[in-house]
Amino acid sequence: MQHHVGGDLVDADDATLPVDDRAVAFGDGVTDTVRVYGGVPFAWPAHADRLFDACAALGFDPDVDAADLRSRIEATVAANDLDEALVRVSITRGRGGDGSPALPGAARLRPPVDPDPTVVVTATPVPASTPPLTVQTVRTRASSGDVPTALTHGRLDAVRAQAELRRAAPPDDDPADEALLLDADGRVVGGTVTDVAFVDEEAVRMPALGDRTPRTATRSVVRELARDEGLPVVDGAYTPADVREAAEAFVADPTAGVRPLARLDGVPVGGGPVTDLLSELFAARVAATRGR
Template sequence: MSTLATVPFDDRGLAYGDGVFETVLLRDGLPVLWQYHRARLLRGCAVLAIPPPSEQALEACWQASESQASDPGLEVLKIIVTRGSGGRGYACPPDPTPRLLNHRVPFTPIPQRWKEGVSVCVCQLRLGHQPLLAGIKHLNRLENVMARREWQHPAIAEGLLADQQGNLIEATSMNVFWQQGGQLWTPRLKECGVAGTLRAALLDLGWVKEGSLPLSSLYDVERLWVANSVQGVWPVTKLVSTAGETLQRWPLAADDSLQALAHPLMGYPPDQ
């Protein structure tokens, strides 16, 4: 397993998206929700049949003293594993030499979005079904890139993505949660979507259940959130068009139930 700052032209991750990645919150140099990031990366390597990095190589990604921040505080670490070079066309090399890359930068969350909530839109793009790749964070994110191009309005924080059947799956870079009947829910990701690490922790603790939410029922939910393991939990207060026109409003609760559960797992304040 080689560790490089750059990748050569023939790297399969660059050419084909043949690899996986993780985006990890570091708090004072230590990874948050690391067991879930590690598990998802190793599962992705197994699905793609890429030899996984050693434990020592993975730990070196966050133990390295290459932080650009004078006071570490909060940082974001990105880890990329590609199959490496070789093979002819799409054919994989019989004995690949994977590449492990990592980079970390200082990070500041946006507490205003925790406190005041955000506006989201529904993207026109529909996610394709590929059960083999569902859940893992592979390098081919073109669906997310194309969906993110659908809005430019500065008031829109995220775009919601549905699958071909019109069921809500995720946001462009976050998972989705909703409240109905007092229960917290998140979409099932059996056919497509990325299984986030904060989402995994909440499911493991039994605080959230998996369910289905057709876009046609989105207007009926009691509460709606978008969240991930870096930004934390953003309550959704408005559903808008890509031009910013308000389509639906949700009240901002004085005590946010999902933030109260999720933020302590990340070291963030439980409520704002």
């Protein structure tokens, strides 16, 4: 495999970041996962906006534009002979600090005045199948929304949630596929790498995120498809029970788009006609992307 690091394609074994890169030392960088269909990045404008908005929230200029980023994605996919891929794009603030010499710790923490960002692009093959997901609510709470946590390298809430799933799995059994994270008030935020939605007789319902960033750009695509079809989409404060008792539930997932939620906390939920419709509409959008 080859990765794109700092503007160059390098062999995976040689793809490194310095130990004083701020993403390595402090999680001071942003990242997003992009699905590539037929060599074409899907919903690229939405992904680019997410990355650049996250850089702005952290207070640094990425020193790259959307066209350049896209060209690096396409070069990475081509170098690895992948038509179908999951691509991770990261933009770190770069190296160094600019604090008081009287307090060395602060000298490292305070960002440099003129950062030199580093862009990293990696690509992996897409799984052969994407069956409905089993999901389990975890005690780990989602990080607050004062920074775009879902798009930074500081994803400790997701790491802790996945570790919790592994600890909770019975001996000799696999853990649930995905964790459901709640906020401090017990309201649904989303998965670790997916956004959750459910369907009742009135609407497609998604958790209101407030200041939080959606886990995926796929969420906005699904919302757009539903509204274009005349399906009302309502954001609200929902509990895991609301999802478990829904007529249908699914996740927005970069790997597969619309993916039925098979079970939540051991309770069967599953998809249905609305989930199937949105999945078909998503597939049509993917086909149009391939055509481009």
